[in-house]
Amino acid sequence: xxxxxxxxxxxxxxxxxPRAPGRPRSSVADAAIVAAAIDSLEADGFxxxxxxxVAARAGVSKATIYRRYPSKIELVLAAxxxxxxxxxxxxxxxxxxxxxxxxxxxxxxxxxxxxxxxIMPMLVAEISxxxxxxxxxxxxxxxxxxxxxxxxxxxxxxxELRADTDVDVMVDVLAGPIFYRSLVSGGPLDDNFLTHxxxxxxxxxxx
Amino acid sequence: xxxxxxxxxxxxxxxxxPRAPGRPRSSVADAAIVAAAIDSLEADGFxxxxxxxVAARAGVSKATIYRRYPSKIELVLAAxxxxxxxxxxxxxxxxxxxxxxxxxxxxxxxxxxxxxxxIMPMLVAEISxxxxxxxxxxxxxxxxxxxxxxxxxxxxxxxELRADTDVDVMVDVLAGPIFYRSLVSGGPLDDNFLTHxxxxxxxxxxx
DNA sequence: CGAATACAAGACTCTTGCGTCTCGTAACTC
DNA sequence: GAGTTACGAGACGCAAGAGTCTTGTATTCG
Numbered sequence: 001x002x003x004x005x006x007x008x009x010x011x012x013x014x015x016x017x018p019r020a021p022g023r024p025r026s027s028v029a030d031a032a033i034v035a036a037a038i039d040s041l042e043a044d045g046f047x048x049x050x051x052x053x054v055a056a057r058a059g060v061s062k063a064t065i066y067r068r069y070p071s072k073i074e075l076v077l078a079a080x081x082x083x084x085x086x087x088x089x090x091x092x093x094x095x096x097x098x099x100x101x102x103x104x105x106x107x108x109x110x111x112x113x114x115x116x117x118x119i120m121p122m123l124v125a126e127i128s129x130x131x132x133x134x135x136x137x138x139x140x141x142x143x144x145x146x147x148x149x150x151x152x153x154x155x156x157x158x159x160e161l162r163a164d165t166d167v168d169v170m171v172d173v174l175a176g177p178i179f180y181r182s183l184v185s186g187g188p189l190d191d192n193f194l195t196h197x198x199x200x201x202x203x204x205x206x207x
Numbered sequence: 208x209x210x211x212x213x214x215x216x217x218x219x220x221x222x223x224x225p226r227a228p229g230r231p232r233s234s235v236a237d238a239a240i241v242a243a244a245i246d247s248l249e250a251d252g253f254x255x256x257x258x259x260x261v262a263a264r265a266g267v268s269k270a271t272i273y274r275r276y277p278s279k280i281e282l283v284l285a286a287x288x289x290x291x292x293x294x295x296x297x298x299x300x301x302x303x304x305x306x307x308x309x310x311x312x313x314x315x316x317x318x319x320x321x322x323x324x325x326i327m328p329m330l331v332a333e334i335s336x337x338x339x340x341x342x343x344x345x346x347x348x349x350x351x352x353x354x355x356x357x358x359x360x361x362x363x364x365x366x367e368l369r370a371d372t373d374v375d376v377m378v379d380v381l382a383g384p385i386f387y388r389s390l391v392s393g394g395p396l397d398d399n400f401l402t403h404x405x406x407x408x409x410x411x412x413x414x
Numbered sequence: 415c416g417a418a419t420a421c422a423a424g425a426c427t428c429t430t431g432c433g434t435c436t437c438g439t440a441a442c443t444c
Numbered sequence: 445g446a447g448t449t450a451c452g453a454g455a456c457g458c459a460a461g462a463g464t465c466t467t468g469t470a471t472t473c474g
Contacts (some may be wrong), residue, residue, distance in 0.1 A: 019442090020443095021449070022443080024449085047254035050430085055452095056416075061451065062433080065432085071432085086257060124333060128328035128329070162444065169404055178383070179391055181336075183331050185345070185379070187375065229419025230472050232421095259462090260461095267421080267422075274421090
């Protein structure tokens, strides 16, 4: 079973033929279901989410959900996938410190102001027990890391970066404290924090 | 309701009188129940834990559990509390870098080799939804931070630390990447990582 | 011994939630 | 209009799990 089998659509014709007979699926319901599932994940976690609850929240009947997803787990995975779907463009501000700060700000915005950030705590718990979800999530993390690698490449080319830099560690030194405050300590993610963090990473890694 | 009401003991006499009549509670069962609960938390998470499961794992009957804890939630909280109970002694190796490395090694050991580390992912999810548990956990985090503060005080006294250091951020720059790898990215927590991390923090904050 | 309590085993009630199904209605194609 | 599918509403069966209770036995005190 693939992690996210597109959607349980039997009707999303592989052949984009003329059209399926009968009343078409409501795309409004499609969106409402996923949005409601994300809301439920944020509020109640992976285990706390109920299909009845999602149906009520979305204003649809359970049958409408089960017509799209064969089981609760498929629904949950589709919602989680939707959250973490978009990967931002690599930033190039022209300097190492500028790139670091822009990256840090993006990360803070991610964990603070997006559904992905709000379900992150539940995702952390879930990937510690679900190998399939863990692999999918690690793939996603890997993609994000590639962006940071580009920052390091550019900084090296500019001669701004220490030659002995372990780029993996540098990325973690920047991202780790942001996730740590968001997930664990609950410390503020304000401008003061961001400035001190970016300063520290710059001092640690700039030539 | 206190976070952890000692234990649901009606018999743990406030007056340390002569002795309660009848057969005393089995301390073997006490320990087995908590250990089984911790195992269950690691394996199944806060929601996945079942009282029947803990009873089976501990080799006791459900009545024996309910005689000690009035409800499942009290059992779970007692188990969680047990995990994160011990706070290590502040380290003084004589140098900032030494203190940082010792602290980092303790943290890696904590997240890698202790029940506390293994239930951490579930704890992260739970504190995002349970205010009571969140407060208790933040208290614990606060206590740990005090230790790191001492490290900074000593380093300042030695003249090793930059005067403009934000100690809170410094602590997060050290601890954040360790938790990040443990909880999120799954990256290795080996000697190479530790060395590079401690080097980076030292470069960022030492004079 | 008798009283009191703990214990294992397990039956029991009650609630919750998954997944299925039916019914009457709505939307779309031919 | 006929046929087909989606929809909301909700009933339904089923399983899992919380918490209670019973029964027979074990342990401790006086």
